[in-house]
Amino acid sequence: MTHKEEREYQVLDDSSFVFNNLGVFSLNKGAIVQMTPDCEVRHYSNSYLDEIVLPKNFSMASGEELLCNALMYYKRVEVLDESVFELLNLSRVALQYIESCKKTKRINCAVKRLIAEGRI
16 A cells, blocks of 8 residues: 655545545545645545555644634634533643633634634
8 A cells, every 4th residue: 555645636536535634535536635634535446445645744823823813813702611621632832722711701603613623
């Protein structure tokens, strides 16, 4: 089995599938896949996995960068429900933000979603 890293992958035959956060999709010969950080292409030969194509080095924003961007561009807030976060393994950044939200009992909706997804 081979591993490749690509920013863009051209499908060579009808035995390739893309796996991403939306699910699994078969690919047609000649299709071009823009490789995103959550994307993986798997190629099969005779029902055996023989190649995995991963996205080429994407720089992911840090939790602090995501937090700052969400607070800067998304202004919608809601009432803080701490029980939403009880079962999550929270990062230092997420914990600090939630502690600051306890004072106002409000949380930014975008930040809440990013924390729930484990991105912050």
